[in-house]
Amino acid sequence: xxxxxxxxxxxxxxxxxxxxxxxxxxxxxxxxxxxxxxxxxxxxxxxxxxxxxxxxxxxxxxxxxxxxxxxxxxxxxxxxxxxxxxxxxxxxxxxxxxxxxxxxxxxxxxxxxxxxxxxxxxxxxxxxxxxxxxxxxxxxxxxxxxxxxxxxxxxxxxxxxxxxxxxxxxxxxxxxxxxxxxxxxxxxxxxxxxxxxxxxxxxxxxxxxxxxxxxxxxxxxxxxxxxxxxxxxxxxxxxxxxxxxxxxxxxxxxxxxxxxxxxxxxxxxxxxxxxxxxxxxxxxxxxxxxxxxxxxxxxxxxxxxxxxxxxxxxxxxxxxxxxxxxxxxxxxxxxxxxxxxxxxxxxxxxxxxxxxxxxxxxxxxxxxxxxxxxxxxxxxxxxxxxxxxxxxxxxxxxxxxxxxxxxxxxxxxxxxxxxxxxx
RNA sequence: GGAGAGGUGGCUGAGUGGUCGAAAGCGGCGGUCUUGAAAACCGUUGAGGGGAAACCCUCCCAGGGUUCGAAUCCCUGCCUCUCCGCCA
Numbered sequence: 001x002x003x004x005x006x007x008x009x010x011x012x013x014x015x016x017x018x019x020x021x022x023x024x025x026x027x028x029x030x031x032x033x034x035x036x037x038x039x040x041x042x043x044x045x046x047x048x049x050x051x052x053x054x055x056x057x058x059x060x061x062x063x064x065x066x067x068x069x070x071x072x073x074x075x076x077x078x079x080x081x082x083x084x085x086x087x088x089x090x091x092x093x094x095x096x097x098x099x100x101x102x103x104x105x106x107x108x109x110x111x112x113x114x115x116x117x118x119x120x121x122x123x124x125x126x127x128x129x130x131x132x133x134x135x136x137x138x139x140x141x142x143x144x145x146x147x148x149x150x151x152x153x154x155x156x157x158x159x160x161x162x163x164x165x166x167x168x169x170x171x172x173x174x175x176x177x178x179x180x181x182x183x184x185x186x187x188x189x190x191x192x193x194x195x196x197x198x199x200x201x202x203x204x205x206x207x208x209x210x211x212x213x214x215x216x217x218x219x220x221x222x223x224x225x226x227x228x229x230x231x232x233x234x235x236x237x238x239x240x241x242x243x244x245x246x247x248x249x250x251x252x253x254x255x256x257x258x259x260x261x262x263x264x265x266x267x268x269x270x271x272x273x274x275x276x277x278x279x280x281x282x283x284x285x286x287x288x289x290x291x292x293x294x295x296x297x298x299x300x301x302x303x304x305x306x307x308x309x310x311x312x313x314x315x316x317x318x319x320x321x322x323x324x325x326x327x328x329x330x331x332x333x334x335x336x337x338x339x340x341x342x343x344x345x346x347x348x349x350x351x352x353x354x355x356x357x358x359x360x361x362x363x364x365x366x367x368x369x370x371x372x373x374x375x376x377x378x379x380x381x382x383x384x385x386x387x388x389x390x391x392x393x394x395x396x397x398x399x400x401x402x403x404x405x406x407x408x409x410x411x412x413x414x415x416x417x418x419x420x421x422x423x
Numbered sequence: 424g425g426a427g428a429g430g431u432g433g434c435u436g437a438g439u440g441g442u443c444g445a446a447a448g449c450g451g452c453g454g455u456c457u458u459g460a461a462a463a464c465c466g467u468u469g470a471g472g473g474g475a476a477a478c479c480c481u482c483c484c485a486g487g488g489u490u491c492g493a494a495u496c497c498c499u500g501c502c503u504c505u506c507c508g509c510c511a
Contacts, residue, residue, distance in 0.1 A: 005472095038473080041472085041473065041480085042473075042474090044480085045472095045473070045479060045480045045481090046479085046480095048479090048480060048481085049479060049480070051491075051492080052479095052480090052492085054491065054492085055441075055490095055491055055492035056441075056442065056492080057491095058441075058491055058492070059440095059441035059442080059491090059492070060441080060442080062441075063441075068491085071491075072491055074491090075491045075492095076491085078491080079490090079491075224500085224501080244433065244470095246433075365470095365471095369433075369451085374451065374452065374468080376433095376469095376470075
């Protein structure tokens with residue numbers, strides 16, 4: 001959520017910056033609502049003040065043993081007038097709040113202009129696309145040939161966009177999680193957390209998935225539903241919801257491995273083959289919660305922490321800066337890490353590292369006490385995948401495949417897997 | 424699942440329906456003292472919003488209700504704790 005005060009003060013500039021990400025802000029409508037709000041609020045507060053003053057007088061008169069009858073008569077109609085004014089104001093405030101909640105974050109000044117992913121800016125490339133002396137298979141053919149990756153049986157159990165992994169692949173999958181968590185906790189200074197996979201509405205609201213992206217979420221059917229987390233970002237970032245974190249505890253650096261559940265509504269026909277887009281997948285997430293002045297540096301650092309995993313696994317990748325049009329709702333700036341997939345002959349997203357500024361913090365009321373002023377100030381939040389486990393598995397299978405169908409184990413995983421080849 | 428207790432400011436914790444946004448303590452900040460620090464003492468210190476300002480409004484888990492007036496009374500929900508049962 002943006003700062004309503006700031007929007008009000010500079011509506012035009014806000015609209016211009018939002019236009020960079022293809023969002024048309026209805027300036028006239030907001031202005032009209034705002035004007036109405038001001039009038040209503042003033043009126044309501046005047047009535048509330050009158051009620052308070054009168055009630056106090058009655059109390060004092062009673063204490064002094066005087067008759068309160070005449071005073072009560074004066075107050076007669078006040079209650080109803082106040083009730084009506086409050087109701088009207090609340091309706092308007094709710095409406096205004098709904099508008100505000102629907103507005104995406106302002107893009108950072110460094111965000112490239114553009115409509116969609118074709119306009120993203122490549123920042124750097126690390127490694128070269130893997131070369132083969134034979135025609136490489138994609139992970140579906142590889143997995144099927146080895147009998148370790150079964151989409152048919154998963155479809156029987158659940159439906160499309162699910163997978164069953166077996167034997168060495170299931171083991172590799174688990175090893176990757178272990179490897180990523182080890183690196184982030186032991187070398188990058190993150191604290192590992194274990195969190196709920198089912199969360200309440202407030203949590204999804206805090207990180208910005210709700211109310212706008214309800215249709216992307218899986219939810220239980222309780223009257224007060226639980227939501228299956230679409231990413232660990234939700235439970236982990238919400239650790240500081242409604243908190244005033246003491247300055248000494250900052251920065252907070254958390255990492256968590258969780259499954260993620262997404263409906264993938266609106267992606268019909270996209271990545272229908274293979275492991276790339278599933279309703280359920282594992283991810284190791286990195287989250288940093290920092291004072292505003294440190295957030296840009298933290299965003300760069302977190303991105304490099306995610307990159308470190310790709311580097312250790314010797315997977316070729318590139319870093320792109322998302323253009324305005326491709327930016328997620330809550331993000332002010334995002335770097336995507338794209339790994340080389342020989343099976344697709346393309347770079348594909350394997351991590352998305354986003355800077356949210358105070359956008360999520362404002363929704364969550366996540367604050368810290370400023371060391372100088374002692375006043376609560378909004379924190380900044382940053383997160384990124386480090387990495388998406390399923391896609392990393394795909395990348396290893398495709399980049400490390402041998403002509404005989406075996407898969408070479410990346411050196412970095414040898415301590416965990418204790419074998420040089422799968423197959 | 425059964426029985427009970429409770430949710431108040433950064434924390435602990437008082438609060439007879441009427442100057443209660445809330446005692447007290449801790450913590451924080453400022454000061455006195457000190458070469459410096461500690462201790463002691465004095466002062467100060469909740470959050471959000473409106474307003475140029477004076478000042479005003481809202482908030483004592485959440486949502487309703489009673490009342491001229493609710494932290495305090497009533498209803499509903501959520502959460503926490505204790506005991507019993509069950510259980511990975």
